[in-house]
Structures are given as structure tokens and as C-alpha cells.
Amino acid sequence: MNAIQLMIDALSLGSQYALVALGIGLIFGVMRMINFAQGDLIMLGAYALVVPTTADLAPPLIGKLPAVALIITVITITAGAGIVTERFAFRPLRRREADGATLLISSFAVGYLLQSIVLFVHTGRPKSVSIFADLTRQLELGGVRVAMIDIVTICVTALLLTAMVVFLRRLRWGIEMRAATEDFTMARILGVRADAVIALAFAIAGALAGILSLLYVAKTGVLDFRMGVPLAIAGFVGTVIGGMGSLVGAVLGGLFLGVASSLLQALLPEVLRPGRDAFLYGLVIFVLLVRPQGLFAGRNVGERT
């Protein structure tokens, strides 16, 4: 594999992980909760593309809409699902001042609930779906062939990260979210509405999940009710490597994990390749031993009061 191909491949996977990590990091910032259900929102967005059926062949539903309508509908569904999970599963626990472990278990439960609903409606057999067929073609770039979808994934991620920076630095809601991430109680004392900030974080995380589901399905064309789990784990590991409580850290941590994973896959001798994840997570352990607080640790990651 050519170096440019390898780099684009690695950045594409890193971008996916960075987007999951950003969603998890946003919610951790305002709620001190690790939301494993983030991966299952990605799965939900993907399954929304097809008609709910137990048949092996699922005809497209939202997947047959024109591109703009398709994108908006999927984002609306996943952002809405994010808000609903917050309102009915997590907010009551937060009101009762539940600890981080309880919230974590609750997020697992929400994730498994979503998976089980999809399993019930669609069965456990993977299904195929095709969206944005144009993106699957190969591009000629500097004499090498690269997949268009990888370039699009990297560009969309860069665009979303830029939009997030503008939101967090320029808009009052974004500045309030950063303040709440740093000291939630103090933000409330200054009048910042806790419920609104947290609901907004879930909506944004849900929207990110929706966009990622589209990029993921466009690349693989496969639906599987467990497809969100490895993404959530990668996103979570990314936030930990980057440093809990730092959004920049979460993004860079996710990127690092994806890039490292791709590079190991390409560069390990063939005999060692099946053990790629052992090397990857060995590297994660090493990073955490050297910097237990993460590479870009936030200033304030204490318990919520």
C-alpha cells in the first residue's frame, strides 16, 4: 500500500473514532457520565435507512430519499433519540444525584435496549443497504487510487470539528457549555439552565452519531445491530487517551486510536496481523502508564455536585 493511501485510510478511520469520541466527550463534560449508548445511536441512524422488516432483504426507506432530505432526516432521528434517552433515562437519575457508576450502567441498559429493539424488528442477520453510491468509487490522487468515501469522511469530520469550535467559542450556548464542563454548579449559580445545556449536549452528540452512521454505511453498506459497540469502545478509549474532560483531547485521542489501528494493520508483518488489537491496546496501556490523566487532560474532572 502506498504511503498516501495508507495515510488517507488511517485518517478516515481516525475521523470516525474522533466523531464518536467527541459525542462521548461532550456528554461526559456536562454530566460526568460515560454514554456507551452513543454507539447504538449510530446503529439506530443506520437502520433508519431501511424498512423495518424481519426479511433478509430490507428495501430502503429513508435511504431512498434525495441526499439532503436523507441526511436531515437521519440526523433528526438520532438527535431526537439522544434527547429522548436523556429525558427519560438519564435526567431522572441526575435529579436523584446518582453516581457515575449508576449512570454508566444506565447507559449500557439504554444501549442494549436499542440493540434489542432492532434485533426484534430486523432479526440479528446483517443486512445490506446502499446509499450515496457515487462515494464508493475510487479517485485518482497523485498517481494513486483512493476511495472517495475516505476523502469525504475526512473532509466532513474537519468541517464538523470546525463548526464545533465556532459553536463553543463564539456562541453563547457554546460558551455556557464550556463553562458547565469546567464547573457545572458555578454555571448554574450564574443562571445557566442545567437541563437545557445537557439536552443540547445530547442533541449534538446524537446529530454527530447520525452523520457518522451515514459515513459508515456509505463505506461498508452493511447493517448489524452490534455495529455501534466497537465504535463506542473506540470512542471511549479515545476520550480516555485524550484526557477525560477535554474535548480537544477526545478528538485527538480518537484520531490517534484510529490512525494507530490502521498503521498497525498495514505495517505489522503478516504473521502478527491477527494480533493487531493486542498491539493497539498494549499501546493504549503504555500511553496511560506514561500519562494516566490522558494526553490532553482537562482541568476539572471531579464529581458533579
Next chain:
Amino acid sequence: MLVEVEDLEVRYGSVPAVRNVSFHVAEGEIVCFIGANGAGKSTTMLALAGVLHPTRGDIRIESRSVVGLAPEDITRLGIALVPEGRRIFGGLTVRENLIVASGIRGGITRQRSTLELIFELFPILHQRFDSRAGNLSGGEQQQLAIARALLTRPRLLIVDEPSLGLAPKFVELVYQIFAHLRSNGTTLLLVEQSMRRALSLADRVYLLKSGSMVLHGKAAELAERDDLEHIYFGGMAAP
């Protein structure tokens, strides 16, 4: 009456931090809470701001009970707290800290006059408007914390230990600002460890000890008492 607190009890787990505490603050007054470390002063202020929930008693703002309200709702009723330790958002700029505080009154652009007052009172915040708040000195951070509270346009400004950890010139400045705010009609509730400072500034003083109210009265009258230091540091009030 602006604020009335009746028979307040706040617990940390099963341990009561404050018991049987009653007090009131009238519009336009400066009221000081004094007492040694661990007397329950900060706990009382956090309960007043809605951060801690009382296990007994009532807190009323203009005769309306506010027990159980969220901190953000109490701020909207005109109570602003500058908590112990200032708690500025160190990763945000001075400007951003002020933007967060101006949210409930329509944002910073609609708060020109308050912002002008703030820059008049705290010129250093104008100079360091785009600096990271975490890089300010302790005194500058205290000014920012008070400025933030003022942007919520409070009817009652509560400041917990305004002079703690500050250089003497900043303490002087902060107290000048309180005098200025009083002349503008702002009601102030201050927590102080320094009895001398409390008595010189306040209209009325409450003395807390081990979570209970042991003495209260007009500052001028308390200043006359010979046994005040004795009560503050150990003994009980004479009948």
C-alpha cells in the same frame, strides 16, 4: 423582607452542618455572617443559593418559599452568590466568563450599562478582557467573580469570604466596591472571618458557631460588647 430564613437545617449525609439557623435580610442592608472555620457560614450561603437542599426549615424570598428550587431559578429571582474560592472558569477568557453570567439578562450586548459600571469599578477587567481567567491574579479573579455576579443584576449579592487569600491592597479595593454598591442600593450579604471588618461595614451581624446561631444584632451595638471576642473564640453569649 427580601430574604427570610427560618429554622434552617442542612446535613452532609447524616451529619448536620447547620441547625436551627434563622435570619433575615431587608432591602438595602449590609448583613455580615461571622464565625470561625467550620461554623456553617458557607453551608448556609450555598443553601440560600439553592446548591444545597435543607433537610428542615424554610427559605423565603419576598415571602415566597424557594426550598427545592434549582440554583439557576434562584439566580433569576435576584440572588447572586460569589462562593468561597471564587470559582471562576479558568479555561474561559474574562469576556467569556462575563458572557456566561449575562445570559439570564439577555446577553452581554443588552447589558451595556452594567458592563460600563463593571469597567468603572474594575478597570483591570477591561484591560484583560480577552485574557484567560485562569491567568489572572487572585485579586483580579475576585474582581471577576464579583463582576460576574453583578451581571445577573442581583437584588441581593452574597459574597463568601471576599478577602480570603487577597493582598491587603485588593482587600481595600473590594471593600471600597462594596461601599459603592451599597450607595447604589444593592443589598449585600457578606461572610467574613474578620470580626473587625464585619463590624465596620455591616448594618447587622450574625455570629455562627458549630452550625448554630449564637448571637446577632446591630453592628454598632455588638461593637460595644466586651465579650464579643470571647464568644467568637469559645464561650457562650451572656443572657
